[in-house]
Amino acid sequence: MQKIFENVNWHFFVVILALISIGLLNLYSAVYYWGEGGSLVLFWSQLVWMIIGLVLMFFVSFIDYRFFSRAATPIYVISIVLLVLSLVIGSEVRGTQGWLKLGFLSLQPAEFAKVAYIIVLARYFANNPSYDGYGFWELWRPLLLMLIPCGLIILQGDLGSSMFLVLIFATVAFFARVKRRTLIAFLVIGVAAVMAIYAFGLKDYQRERITTFMNPEADVRGSGYHLMQSKIAVGSGRVFGKGYLKGNINKLRYLPERHTDFVFPVFAEEWGFAGGFVLLTLYAALLLMALDIARRSKERFGGFLAAGVAMMIFCQLVINLGGVLGLMPLTGVTLPLMSYGGSSVVAVLASLGIVLNISKRRFMF
Numbered sequence: 019m020q021k022i023f024e025n026v027n028w029h030f031f032v033v034i035l036a037l038i039s040i041g042l043l044n045l046y047s048a049v050y051y052w053g054e055g056g057s058l059v060l061f062w063s064q065l066v067w068m069i070i071g072l073v074l075m076f077f078v079s080f081i082d083y084r085f086f087s088r089a090a091t092p093i094y095v096i097s098i099v100l101l102v103l104s105l106v107i108g109s110e111v112r113g114t115q116g117w118l119k120l121g122f123l124s125l126q127p128a129e130f131a132k133v134a135y136i137i138v139l140a141r142y143f144a145n146n147p148s149y150d151g152y153g154f155w156e157l158w159r160p161l162l163l164m165l166i167p168c169g170l171i172i173l174q175g176d177l178g179s180s181m182f183l184v185l186i187f188a189t190v191a192f193f194a195r196v197k198r199r200t201l202i203a204f205l206v207i208g209v210a211a212v213m214a215i216y217a218f219g220l221k222d223y224q225r226e227r228i229t230t231f232m233n234p235e236a237d238v239r240g241s242g243y244h245l246m247q248s249k250i251a252v253g254s255g256r257v258f259g260k261g262y263l264k265g266n267i268n269k270l271r272y273l274p275e276r277h278t279d280f281v282f283p284v285f286a287e288e289w290g291f292a293g294g295f296v297l298l299t300l301y302a303a304l305l306l307m308a309l310d311i312a313r314r315s316k317e318r319f320g321g322f323l324a325a326g327v328a329m330m331i332f333c334q335l336v337i338n339l340g341g342v343l344g345l346m347p348l349t350g351v352t353l354p355l356m357s358y359g360g361s362s363v364v365a366v367l368a369s370l371g372i373v374l375n376i377s378k379r380r381f382m383f
Contacts, residue, residue, distance in 0.1 A: 026378060027377040031374065033303050034355075034370055038068055041355045044285045045064055045357075047284060060358055063360070066360075067359075067360035067363045071363045071366070074364060074368045074371065078372055082379065083320060087137075087144065090137045090140075093137055093138075097127065097131040097167065098167060101128065101131055101174075104116050104128075116175070116179075123360075126359070129179075133330075134167075135183055136190070136323065136330060140319055140322035143191075143322045148195075151198075160187060164187045177349065178350045178351045186333070190322060244348065248283045251272075255293075255294075258292050259286070259288045259292070264288060267287055268287060268288075277357070277358040278358050279341070281353055285356070305331060308328035309324070316379075324372075327370065328373075338351045338353045
């Protein structure tokens with residue numbers, strides 16, 4: 019036990035705690051209104067989920083991560099069953115029927131499906147090495163394993179979460195080294211799929227988000243309202259921000275979805291460019307350390323597993339910030355460890371616990 023504690027990657031752990039602390043402080047500001055108190059129940063709920071996530075991260079970090087290779091198939095099957103249940107008997111939240119009510123708890127299986135897919139993907143590449151690079155027909159199995167949960171999530175109406183599975187497959191496959199002609203083939207298929215989805219697979223509100231991204235000023239009181247208020251909040255923070263709990267765009271309730279999708283503009287308004295730079299530096303440190311852990315892993319499964327977790331968090335970070343800053347269409351993706359959401363917090367912290375585990379175990383075998 020003492021040896022395990024000695025091998026803990028404390029720098030990685032401290033960065034995680036720093037992001038959690040910033041996230042909780044920022045969420046409190048996001049739900050607190052001047053003179054009214056606000057929806058502080060959301061803050062206390064998030065605090066409980068954070069504690070649950072930290073306990074799970076601690077627990078997972080002490081299990082030999084190679085256990086997840088042996089349990090990959092059951093974990094994946096359970097995630098598929100939960101996705102089917104949420105589609106059949108799930109509750110609808112903001113146009114997405116992807117929530118399971120378990121008493122007073124509400125879970126979003128799509129968040130856990132991402133982690134489950136990373137595990138089966140890492141096992142496949144670990145057990146099927148290809149030193150000349152993977153060809154198209156060698157990737158049909160991980161591609162099929164991706165398409166099943168991806169299709170179920172799309173049927174739920176959650177296009178944003180389904181994108182993550184595609185991006186996780188693409189980035190981990192690239193990490194594993196894909197042949198050039200295979201990469202070109204996937205790019206062509208990807209472009210064709212995007213065009214087909216845009217033409218036939220998007221709902222009206224999803225098309226509206228793309229139109230708003232192209233020209234947010236066309237309807238500043240309607241479809242462009244969210245994005246314009248987000249830009250105003252970020253820009254009004256200037257260099258050092260307006261101060262904690264002093265962001266008037268947030269406090270006067272001009273900024274919508276401030277505790278979930280638009281939590282970063284709340285932070286940027288109060289802490290400015292300097293605060294945003296510190297926050298992004300912490301995220302960069304987290305991702306670079308995770309990739310370094312992947313590189314230093316003593317065996318292939320650990321390397322692919324850590325790389326997959328890093329890519330999941332990176333994609334979520336880029337898509338959220340790109341959306342709220344107007345650099346890409348809004349997708350409803352939350353900011354890791356910052357946005358309100360129990361399922362997201364628990365899934366991210368559990369996956370980071372696996373990375374901590376990989377970091378420790380490289381000294382033991």
